[in-house]
Amino acid sequence: ENIERTLVLIKPDGVRRGLTGEILRRIEAKGYALAALTLRSADDELLAAHYAEHEGKPFYAPLVEFMKSGPVVAAVVEGHRVIEGFRSLAGATDPTGALPGTIRGDLGRDWGLKVQQNLVHGSDSPESAVREIGLWFPGS
Numbered sequence: 001e002n003i004e005r006t007l008v009l010i011k012p013d014g015v016r017r018g019l020t021g022e023i024l025r026r027i028e029a030k031g032y033a034l035a036a037l038t039l040r041s042a043d044d045e046l047l048a049a050h051y052a053e054h055e056g057k058p059f060y061a062p063l064v065e066f067m068k069s070g071p072v073v074a075a076v077v078e079g080h081r082v083i084e085g086f087r088s089l090a091g092a093t094d095p096t097g098a099l100p101g102t103i104r105g106d107l108g109r110d111w112g113l114k115v116q117q118n119l120v121h122g123s124d125s126p127e128s129a130v131r132e133i134g135l136w137f138p139g140s
């Protein structure tokens with residue numbers, strides 16, 4: 001009945017600001033389940049694969065540098081239509097435009113910062129979810 005898995009990342013800004021618990025709380029409060037959870041530092045190889053679709057874009061290099069600036073929480077989150085549902089919880093990419101009630105809308109900052117510092121990543125399709133879960137949780 002449409003139980004999916006998605007890859008969620010709490011980016012270095014979220015971990016640094018102590019928002020890991022708050023973000024996981026929102027995921028669990030929605031009724032989604034944590035199927036895997038880890039804290040790790042990402043290297044160039046992992047990030048190049050993860051963000052392959054953005055290679056060549058002007059924000060690619062700063063995005064990768066930012067993602068290496070501290071540890072990241074990676075989670076496999078499971079639930080009914082969770083791929084779409086987590087992106088809805090996360091809100092729009094730009095924290096300024098993200099609606100209140102969303103993770104990025106309530107907690108995201110962009111004053112003096114960059115759009116890339118938007119707290120979370122969520123897979124955008126079933127194909128992306130399978131690919132990204134394989135990258136962050138090899139052997140899962």
Ligand code: DAT
Nearest residue numbers: 059063092093114115116117118121122124
């Ligand atoms: P999302 O994370 O909402 O799926 P995306 O896949 O289009 O967004 O982009 C990946 C990340 O790259 C995003 O979380 C933040 C950064 N980014 C996207 N567009 C950007 C832009 N115009 N300027 C700076 N960073 C950007």
Ligand code: MG
Nearest residue numbers: 121122123124
């Ligand atoms: Mg994306």
